[in-house]
Amino acid sequence: MSAPGDVAARGRVELRGVGKRFRVDGRELTVLDGIDLVIEPGEFVTILGASGCGKSTLLRLLAGLEHPDAGEVRHDGRAIAGTGLERGLVFQEPRLFPWLTVAENVAAALLNAPLDADAKRRAVAGHIAMVGLGGFERAYPHQLSGGMAQRVAIARGLVNRPGLLLLDEPFGALDAFTREQLQDELRALQAREGFTTVLVTHDVEEALYLGDRVVVMSPRPGRIRAVIAVPLGQPRDRADELLGRLHHAARAALRDTLPLAA
């Protein structure tokens, strides 16, 4: 694995003409259609859409958990053929192993990492400290709050020092206060470490507050409706006027995507 600090050089993502279909009750359902998107190394891209727009499927394609039926998905120039330690994934639920402690859960991500035991120990301790959970190494998941458990999941997603971090509505189940706090922490972490980040959300504010670019998707079939650049540095002010204006634009784009029946 690479040393800290060089992750910014990696993490370029290319999607070219990506399509994905599922069979549901014998009927073909087009979930993604003609997705073209390039994400530059170190960029923070949020994917915004109503439920059923295929945004989670898009993320699962990037993770290598699903394979495209059309087009290609590349990470640092290589076609994504399956899951890989060079891509970290954080789910909506923490999905920790309940029988393992915090430290063991983070270490579980390193099981197949080409590191010696000592380096693994240091990586685990370092990443637990990084998400502010120093002192909780030996706690079990049921002893953690939802926010703490999701921090563990983020530490686990980053412990392999992936060039690309993928997050699937990671803060959706948290209370508003914890959500804002974790948003700030994630953004600070990303600015410091430089990993490319793709975060899926249905929350307009979250998408705009976090993303360098916001990709708005329309459902059935899932297509890219608009890409909104957010020309603001970090940290951001949640009350920023520009965010307010972009909020209207994003909402308008989203509204257009909704089918009339909805």
Add this chain to the structure above:
Amino acid sequence: MSGAAYAGAAARPAAPGRRAGGAGRIAARLRAGIATLLLPLLVPAALLLLWSVASDRGWLPAQILPAPGLVRDTLLDLWRSSDLTRDAGISLGRVAQGFALGGALGLLLGAAMGLSRTAEDYLKPLLTALAQVPTIGWVPLLMLPLGIGETLKVAIIAKAALVPVVLNTLAGIRAVPPALFEVAAVFRYTRAQLLGRVLLPAAVPPLFAGLRLGLTNAWKALVAVELLASSEGLGYQLVWGRQMMQMDVVIAAMVVIAAFGLLLDAGLGRVERRLQRWRVAA
């Protein structure tokens, strides 16, 4: 990150009562402890009282219902003459062999069926059908090839233990959340890693439920098979006591059988809790 302060407010592993407890709290715990110890004894004590009244008043002939005191004396006699310990040792040995065999086979079959739909398609209907035949129903058939010696007893006990272990292991593996498989896939776990680090630990609770049920079944089958075909063991004590019309021996043997069954189950329960320290304390 600035999370440490807010994170510190959440639960720590230790039980709060022990640390923060004043004298009142300790007294409350003591009372609760005594209550949990005594409550299960209440009904048996009432039955014991009824029993002694019944034998005192001669509601039933003494040959049929001996006095509690006599049973206690018989128990002590059997204990001193080491008849009891010898019989209990023999019975425990049979259960240990049968349970080890049936439990191991059950875990293997259950895991195979849990991991492979093909194996399940082949084996599950047969196992379900076999499970419908009561354990004792197997004795006449197995007597012919196995004789009436130790092999028969171990085979019957193994069969009794096998069925719940298979079915619970299968159900346990099937109940592992698919979400955890995806986590394992993201970290590129091999099949062996998936089995050892995700499937097995996740299946521990139902797996142990099966093992405990299997052990109870094994112990019950032991007594049944010793009743039918044996010249030693706790079940044989029952038969012998009845033939001699010594109901005190019968009841003494029953007490010992029940006590051992309870102890075995409690022992496995301890192992289970030890393996599941991660679960929310009840």
